[in-house]
Amino acid sequence: MISKHHKMMSRYLLAALGGIALGAMAVPAQAFTVDIANGAEPGSLDPQKTSGVWETRITRALFERLVTYAADGSLVPGLAEHWEISDDGKQYTFHLRDAEWSDGEPITADDAVFALRRVLEPAIANQNANLYYPIVNARAINAGEKSPDTLGVEAVDAHTLRIRLTQPTAWFLQALAMTEASPLPEHVLANADDGWIKPGDTVSSGVFTLSQWQPQSRIVVTRNPHYYDADQVSVDEAVFYPIDDANAALNRFRTGEMDIAYSSVPSSRFAWARENLGDALRVGPLTAEYFYMFNLHDGQPLADRRVREALNLAVRRDVITDQILGQGQTPSFWYVPRNTANAPRGDLDFADMTMDERMARAKALMQEAGYGPDHPLRLRLNYNTLEDHKKIAVAVAAMWKPLGVEVELINSEAAVHYATIREGNFEVARYGMVATINDPFDFLNAYADNGSASQSSGYHDADYDALVAKSTRELDPQKRRQLMTRAQQRLLDGYALLPLYDYVSVHLVSPAIQGWEINPMDVHPLRYLQESEQ
């Protein structure tokens, strides 16, 4: 017989249990946190002081641009809802949507004007400022010759931004998608420029705000409720870990600590990863080119075009991509990576010859140039420290040997290697060029008048320069492609360089994450990530 006391107790117990059950249903589902192995510690999270993807991955999450990237890397409206480009291509008018900063202040066209002026200020020393030179007076401002308020940008009203260019520029919209062009909170920066990026305090416009930054340990970004599309975003929090050792990142991915691990498969573990990590391994083409830069200055052994052609003929690129690297890189007979948007066509003219034919021609050319068994060509081949660079250099040296070329391999650490190139102190130097915008301009411009590759290598061709300049002004994509193809062909016909392969990106993504897409620009906005249905 249950006593009255016990009856009361059981009722209370039931009530308590019921309350707990109701409470449990009211408690929100567990927060969706994404842990990301991000490669290196950011040098800065100021979007105008960044220099690499490990930084822009984070700054793109914190700061929205006028135009932004979709999950597949294409351009879509960002802070600008729509825009018009004048018929002559020299005027852009952007109509901004209603949006606010994470401190509640409205985002206006003045913030965009402020940001574009700032990115060209000499004191900021932005590394991609040249991508904004098409704006009226931009170049002079960046050289310190004019004041920033003469820049050809104006806020017609709070929601309308007008940008005037000196000439039509086919890729200009791409330049506005970069973090350098993010509108910045003028109301914060007008007062204090230094130290405005502080966890918990940074005023941002993007999908996330910066909530924690422990140097060398972790960077935490949390969902920004003021973001204009906040209710479409699944991710509550993302944590970036600066793990610069690829093996360590791979280990922590395997233990489940990391959901996404960027560039975390060392070359030597690639085959293993492909067998054991299955779907988690994401490999895709990258808009980046690996090539050997030649020094064409007068007096250099490679000033002779015949030698350059011979060296190009003798290299079996498929051996390098298939046997040495084996990650799906594409052997390259061109300069601009094939999967760049609107990439020029055309390749080195021997792409159809058999290897025997190529070697025969190469030897003939070397003889013509005056080299032979009693007069070998001695070349220095510089590369920066990395196991793969060394393997490739050794392979290429071996491929050149039958031509009577004796190669001295010079390995230097990165800073020395690039300083050597800049100073022109090389004969053949390994180089890698990664696109900053999804456009061939970045690559072609390097070899054009006053471009970095033109200066270092000594390649000067007025016709090439004219074609590149003309292609930049050409707004019709088809015509533009033809111009760029002609330009690239001049470069290739002159054998100005030795292209080796188009890069691939190799990342690890947990099957628990959806919405992460492979694309050539290698951009993976957190905004689109979702948890997989389990």
Add this chain to the structure above:
Amino acid sequence: MLIYTLKRLLQAIPTLLIVITISFFLMRVAPGGPFDGERQLPPEIEANLMAAYHLDEPLPMQYLRYMGNLLQGDFGPSFKYKDFSVTELIMQGFPVSLEIGGLAILLALIVGLPLGIAAALKRNSTVDYMVMGTALTGIAVPNFVIAPIFALVFGVLLGWLPAGGWNGGALPNLVLPVVALSIQQIAYIARMMRASMIEVLGSHFIRTARAKGLNEGEVIWRHAIRPALLPVMSYLGPAIAGIITGSVVIEQIFGIPGIGRYFVQGALNRDYTLVMGTVVFYGVLIVLMNLIVDLLYSALDPQIRYDD
């Protein structure tokens, strides 16, 4: 003692100044600068960068500028980590390196000293050979081999401990880095203690103690240990300074946010201010540790006295 300490500290100042000056100019001699990276910059932009960091000034002027700031306690902003000053970076990283390094030394002493003593007491026995054999392996196998093996075995395959990360210094995250870091130290300390004990046990005053009729325990613990510790102590001074400023390898493999990586990464990045900051910091630590060791000497060995 006090006067001796003060004298030593004053003597340290010119030493440090010389170290700083040599480091400053040596860093600049190295080819390449902080902005020599894969992305080659157009000349105007490079000019802007050099001006922003005063790198376009003549070198002696840059030196004076740096020394001027240093005397005011300003190590300057890091060239590479632009949102942080060098002081902030060192102040944030040092406690982490100190914790890992301090625990590693502690572990090394707790394990290494008894092992060395045991090996010395049971000379040429199985215990001795086992200890010395293991010690040799510990010294010979570099920690960039041991550390990844630990991470792989205990982190990935067995899943007992996290494969890396600091996690605010949580205990599971401390275990692998501390043990990996301590192994080499255990080996050194064990060998040194053993050699030192053997030497002390053969000395005259120990023979006297035994002749006096003291039991073995007293001979060892009251009389032999203290002088035997002296060589270990001299080793420990600079060793501690080295370990608590972080091991580059351990920090990189386990993702520990210490200052060890600043030494190497700083140099590779040509981050002049960061390298100078770490050099000064390390220099001061070495001076202090050597001073502490010398003071401890006089505590351990009654024959050593200063200020006379």
